[in-house]
Amino acid sequence: MRILSGIQPSGTLHIGNYFGMMRPAIALQAEGETFYFIAEYHALTSLRDPKALRENSLRVALDFLACGLNPDRGALFRQSDVPRVAELAWILSTVAPMGLLERAHSYKDKLARGLSPTVGLFSYPVLMAADILIYDSDIVPVGKDQKQHIEITRDLAVKINETYGDVFKLPEPRISAETQVVPGIDGQKMSKSYNNNIDIFGDEKETRKRIMGIVTDSTPVEAPKDPSRSTIVQLYSLFASKVEIAEMCERFQKGGTGYGDFKKQLFEKLWEFFVPMRKRREEIMRDESYIDEVLTSGAKRANEVANQVMKRVRDAVGL
Ligand code: ADP
Numbered sequence: 001m002r003i004l005s006g007i008q009p010s011g012t013l014h015i016g017n018y019f020g021m022m023r024p025a026i027a028l029q030a031e032g033e034t035f036y037f038i039a040e041y042h043a044l045t046s047l048r049d050p051k052a053l054r055e056n057s058l059r060v061a062l063d064f065l066a067c068g069l070n071p072d073r074g075a076l077f078r079q080s081d082v083p084r085v086a087e088l089a090w091i092l093s094t095v096a097p098m099g100l101l102e103r104a105h106s107y108k109d110k111l112a113r114g115l116s117p118t119v120g121l122f123s124y125p126v127l128m129a130a131d132i133l134i135y136d137s138d139i140v141p142v143g144k145d146q147k148q149h150i151e152i153t154r155d156l157a158v159k160i161n162e163t164y165g166d167v168f169k170l171p172e173p174r175i176s177a178e179t180q181v182v183p184g185i186d187g188q189k190m191s192k193s194y195n196n197n198i199d200i201f202g203d204e205k206e207t208r209k210r211i212m213g214i215v216t217d218s219t220p221v222e223a224p225k226d227p228s229r230s231t232i233v234q235l236y237s238l239f240a241s242k243v244e245i246a247e248m249c250e251r252f253q254k255g256g257t258g259y260g261d262f263k264k265q266l267f268e269k270l271w272e273f274f275v276p277m278r279k280r281r282e283e284i285m286r287d288e289s290y291i292d293e294v295l296t297s298g299a300k301r302a303n304e305v306a307n308q309v310m311k312r313v314r315d316a317v318g319l
């Protein structure tokens with residue numbers, strides 16, 4: 001079984017990325033061969049600073065490895081080290097219906113956030129389909145917001161198969177049920193573009209500040225509080241045991257504890273959770289060539305598979 005996912009190097013990684021995509025992707029390493037890549041071509045649709053793009057890409061690799069990705073169980077690579085994916089994107093674009101792409105939520109969301117409507121932004125899902133299909137991927141672990149992109153991928157694969165015969169495998173999304181959407185400090189979906197993120201490897205002061213800034217209502221300290229709608233409880237639930245969660249909910253309902261105390265408790269738990277990852281990150285940083293070696297060998301493996309699949313595609317379409 002082949003498992004594939006990508007992550008854009010468009011900024012620092014936050015705990016929404018961790019629980020929505022990285023942790024499930026790492027866990028899936030027990031189930032098959034994994035292909036995880038840094039989606040630089042996709043990041044170009046929103047990031048036009050070459051230095052930042054290069055730095056972010058290396059940092060994503062570092063952070064992913066620090067969080068437990070095992071490069072011996074699969075390939076970790078840069079998207080741009082497999083440039084054939086852009087060729088496949090072109091071929092897919094020749095069968096991609098405009099209407100299908102016009103219905104993509106993420107395109108509409110990005111325009112609503114003020115990104116300019118470029119062709120790249122519009123055909124983002126076609127490139128993503130190429131990323132997935134070029135490795136004959138079976139399973140694609142992603143957060144819920146990417147589900148529609150996997151559906152588009154399947155539609156494009158079916159179009160090619162109907163036109164040219166059996167060329168592509170149909171991939172399945174794998175969306176982690178318990179952490180569908182991690183809320184940010186304002187209660188909306190956590191996203192670096194909403195600036196409501198808590199970073200995995202943020203420094204201690206900044207992380208504490210962010211957590212103390214979680215938006216709450218104005219229920220007074222002594223009054224009972226509703227745990228079911230609290231961002232603090234939702235975030236705490238990602239890190240704490242069942243017993244600890246139940247305890248916090250009880251203290252919410254009892255009254256007598258202010259939100260500030262609950263936030264401190266959340267900070268402690270979150271900080272402690274990432275201690276082993278921070279330690280591993282420092283170790284990796286001490287070995288300058290390690291990340292380069294991982295990415296080079298990942299690219300080699302990815303190209304082996306991509307070249308085979310592209311031979312099949314070129315034969316099928318008449319190139
Ligand atoms: P951002 O919204 O911060 O730009 P990305 O779009 O780069 O994040 O997301 C990278 C991966 O992390 C995707 O698989 C996405 O589904 C997942 N992800 C991002 N934010 C969240 C969130 N708040 N909850 C769950 N998963 C998320």
Ligand code: TRP
Nearest residue numbers: 005006007008039042128131132
């Ligand atoms: N669009 C994904 C995101 O923003 C990143 C991505 C690019 C991806 N290509 C992919 C994810 C292929 C899974 C499979 O998070």
